[in-house]
Amino acid sequence: MVTVRQDVHSTGIPVLCQSCEARHRGVCGALDPDQLVGLAKTSSKHTIEPGVELIGDAETVDSYSNVLSGVVKLTKSLSDGRQQIVGLQFAPDFLGRPFKVESAINAEAATAVSLCSFPRASVERMMRESPELEHRLLKQTLNELDEARDWMVTLGRKTAAEKVASFLLMIARNIDPTLDPNT
Template sequence: MTSERQDIHNSDIPLLCRSCEARHQGMCGVLNPQELVELARHTHKARHDEGAELIGDSTEIRSYANVMRGVVKLSKTLEDGRQQVVGLQFAPDFLGRLFGHENVTNAQAASPVELCVVPRPALERMMAANPALEKRLLRQTLRELDEARDWMVTLGRKTAGEKVASFLWLIATHLDPAGESSDGAEFDLPLSRADIGDFLGLTIETVSRHMSKLRQAGVIAITRNRHIEVPDLEALRNCCG
């Protein structure tokens, strides 16, 4: 039997899909070659530089996207301009609010990102015709909800040091594919110290102090300010509380 991953070499698969490293784990993993061709007729790849606005809060939902590469920062802004980072999305996360009419968060490229963008009507037609696609997107939504609830525990109950370690663990386990099959991980921080502070409810100074403590303890190594090496993921995990 041909494995799921071998279909990347199938000539019937659209070129855009064959080059997508996130496809098998994202929403497209349940689509057969014919359905991928139909979806590809409507989609396009979009590249955005770090800092680019992807979605504006309270704007009309006209399209959805799959994150193919990079990190997306979700945030809410108060009337007085204060910002709170409320989530991060990685490949192959789904970007957009299904069945909604208006976006409820800002989405910004936290690093250079690649998105596979599909118009809202096209995707909703495919979901109506393909229960497996709708189920896959529902499962992704529930996974993100579970992660958000776990993060509420981090913000509400953990110490400042445990929060910083938990943030690094989150990035290490989502951003470094090699880390899934090895003892360590290596990645560039997708957020500035200020954004990390917003995400964790800490000051920049507190974030920097606990990053330094982890470095001094040998749990992480920091080079070029934002490049992180984790020689032992289990040691980092033990710091997460």
């Protein structure tokens, strides 16, 4: 017997959004069909090659994006020119920091990345109109905070082998979010 996901085939949802993971597991899942239509009218999808900077530190934020595939590396530039990796983002993560005019980090495509981007004004307007969207973004932000805390422990207290194992586990969890974190 074939099981069909009814939510994928419901009418009123933009075609580009119907099979998108950001709608099922990401921030767009908080939007109703009318809100998705409104956001889709302002969105653009594009693929970025590895190594391309998506936004630089202190650049004006004009848009936000959902990561549809690939890995985005988040870094902070140090005064001596080095970069410190402060995070990685995977599908269906939301890329950007709402309500901030300038970026405080660099975001670069670590692999080929597919993004669905929206103008900053559209997203911030929808957040004011949709408490569910604001809640979903807050939830993702808190998850990122938890990951950052875990990363600090990994960098500060673990052996080299434990660091590699923790890094691989983090990647595996993002590839398969159903993975039990205790295994």
